[in-house]
Amino acid sequence: MSEFLKAMAFRHACKAFDTEKQIPAEQFEQILEVARTSPSSFGMEPWRLIVVRKPALRKALKSACWNQNQITDCSELVILTTDNDTVRSGTPYVRKMFERRGLPSDAVDTYMGVYKNYLEPIECDEVLLENWTAKQCYIALANMMTYAATLEIDSCPIEGFDKEEVEAILDLEYGHSVAVLCAFGYRVNPQSPQKRLDVKQIIEYR
Template identity: 35%
Template sequence: MNAFLEAMCFAHACKVFDEGKKIPREQLLEILEAGRLTPSSFGLEHTRMLVISNQELKEAMMPFCWNQAQFSTSSEVIVLKSLVADIIAPTEYIRESMKARGLDERYMEQLKGFEEANFKERKDFESWSMKQAYLVASSMVNCAAFMGIDSCYIEGFEREKLEDFLKIDTQKERIALILTFGYRAKEQKKKYRKPLESLVEFRD
């Protein structure tokens, strides 16, 4: 088994972290870098990362997140926010991205055509943007596992209340999901997954 698959076997949804162990800043930056390097639809880099290490703030978030123990015991909480207004073509944000990548107006027209054909309401743009955050999250969680750092995806939260608490401008961005990172307080249970042959169909 290669090293990446070994890391995947190590990974699990950690419910309670060891409160006495903190992630070294250098390794935390590597996890964030894994998120930054993740591909995104049309290369728009929809996702922003709010890193919360302050213990009081982590605990204050808990009432909006089903009082899950991951918040108070984790080393870091990372809130993944998805751009909305800036990704609706045409915008200055998109033009800056185009300039950095050496793209011309044909890119803007292609993007605008894609959006008009697929998205009718603002919530459609939000959904598209939030899907990109899940790609970022997967990269970060897998990178952490590769370094022996535990994590948990958090989808159980009251989005509007948490956005209000964190003073997020919801016209510009929305919370997609939350990640918690740290070190497991106890050994995980044996990982269960269905056998590969029950999930995969080959058409050679």
């Protein structure tokens, strides 16, 4: 089996983390690097990651996250937030993101136009915009979890939270929102068998 498939088999949504075991700093930095280097639509990298280490903050977040023990018990808690306002079409941020490709200014203008056409029907609705930026976070999330599994580090993605409450606790800047959380650490219980639909139920060839 390839290393990648081994990691896919190792990864599960870890419910109980060993509170005594810390992820080595170098490995955690690599997990964050995997998020940083993940792909995003138009290369806009809307994600802004918050690593929560303060016990009091973890405790406050836990009650806003369905009281899930993973929030307080994991070794590292990553909150994938998004900066929705800077990625709106026409902002200096968007221009910079295209300019860094080393394109001539007329090509940058073309990109700005294509981006505007794409984003206008999305950015006119704050929820649609938040969902679009959140989608990018899920790519980073998946990459982080699978990479962590290659290091035999467990994880649990967390969508079970009260968004408004978590955003208030984090005191996010205007235009920022929370997409998803992820706890990383080490399991205390053996992994339960992976339950998945059969290939035939989910894949169709046309």
